[in-house]
Amino acid sequence: MTAFRVGVMFDRSWDPAGLPAFAREAEALGADDLWVVEDLGWNGGISAAAVALAATGRMRVGLGIAPAPLRSPALLAMEVATLARVFPGRLVAGIGHGVREWMRQAGVAPRSPLSLLEEALTAVRGLLRGERVTMDGRELRIDGVELVHPPAEDAVPPVIAGVVSPKSLELAGRAAQGTLVAEGHGPEDLRAVRAAAERGGAGVDHTITVFTFLGVGDAAAPALRDAVAGHAQWLGRDESATFAAGGTAAAAVAALHALGEAGAQTVVLRICGPEPLVQLRAVMRALGRGEDVRHGRLHDSTAAPSPVGRRSAG
Numbered sequence: 353m354t355a356f357r358v359g360v361m362f363d364r365s366w367d368p369a370g371l372p373a374f375a376r377e378a379e380a381l382g383a384d385d386l387w388v389v390e391d392l393g394w395n396g397g398i399s400a401a402a403v404a405l406a407a408t409g410r411m412r413v414g415l416g417i418a419p420a421p422l423r424s425p426a427l428l429a430m431e432v433a434t435l436a437r438v439f440p441g442r443l444v445a446g447i448g449h450g451v452r453e454w455m456r457q458a459g460v461a462p463r464s465p466l467s468l469l470e471e472a473l474t475a476v477r478g479l480l481r482g483e484r485v486t487m488d489g490r491e492l493r494i495d496g497v498e499l500v501h502p503p504a505e506d507a508v509p510p511v512i513a514g515v516v517s518p519k520s521l522e523l524a525g526r527a528a529q530g531t532l533v534a535e536g537h538g539p540e541d542l543r544a545v546r547a548a549a550e551r552g553g554a555g556v557d558h559t560i561t562v563f564t565f566l567g568v569g570d571a572a573a574p575a576l577r578d579a580v581a582g583h584a585q586w587l588g589r590d591e592s593a594t595f596a597a598g599g600t601a602a603a604a605v606a607a608l609h610a611l612g613e614a615g616a617q618t619v620v621l622r623i624c625g626p627e628p629l630v631q632l633r634a635v636m637r638a639l640g641r642g643e644d645v646r647h648g649r650l651h652d653s654t655a656a657p658s659p660v661g662r663r664s665a666g
Contacts, residue, residue, distance in 0.1 A: 356612035359385030359620035364394040372407035379408045382641040387414040387620045392454035398431045405439040417514035419450025420472040421460040429479035440507035446532045448514035473527040525552025530559035536583045538595030539614035561618040565596040572625025579624045601638040
């Protein structure tokens with residue numbers, strides 16, 4: 353079977369006060385990644401990533417995603433570089449369009465979302481490599497900005513694009529080091545994502561990370577159904593065509609393996625329903641991954657409650 357990283361999302365609906373404990377428990381269960389989100393009005397992505405990194409010692413932390421219209425690329429690169437200096441090799445920076453409605457609410461909607469995202473990806477990547485960046489683009493103007501403390505040369509965080517539409521997927525292949533795929537997309541979608549990235553110029557080192565809803569056990573089933581229904585509406589597809597991993601732990605793991613076989617290097621679980629850490633433990637055991645629960649580090653209750661609302665990826 354194809355190997356893939358297993359990540360877990362700290363859902364936007366959970367109280368951020370519970371993030372440190374959740375991150376430690378997820379790490380003890382053997383999760384490879386913890387992914388934080390930045391949606392308007394919920395949590396700050398960089399601050400959440402810093403909290404998760406500081407609370408753990410091994411896990412990689414992913415930012416999924418920073419909306420390009422909402423963040424200056426210079427400031428975003430400064431923030432990412434600071435984390436990369438303190439926690440080398442443990443960060444992935446996701447950048448996307450942001451939800452158009454939310455960007456309008458914040459007063460930052462660009463004239464050309466495609467141009468802005470490509471220019472932002474290019475600028476942030478250059479700054480993180482320690483380059484002096486000047487850009488006179490359609491959306492961005494940058495005049496000789498250079499980081500004083502860029503990441504170490506061997507620890508520059510990968511910058512990936514969280515996108516959905518065909519033109520944006522091609523852009524990811526052209527301007528980013530990987531593509532972050534929203535919940536609800538299954539194996540056939542991932543093959544199409546890879547093909548679009550390759551049309552944009554992506555090579556074999558271009559990574560694919562996919563978020564997927566997870567609900568293990570009968571108690572999680574109603575929340576999983578609600579999450580899938582809401583996301584199907586946003587994707588504009590039938591619920592039956594909206595991918596999720598549910599049922600028994602074995603059935604969920606089979607779904608995760610299908611994503612890995614379709615080309616996902618990282619599968620990130622967005623857990624629906626009660627006891628998210630208990631569900632994560634069941635999945636990690638079914639995957640045969642290591643865990644620390646026998647030493648008493650895992651508790652059946654968590655500060656992070658389980659309601660999952662509709663989330664629109666960038």
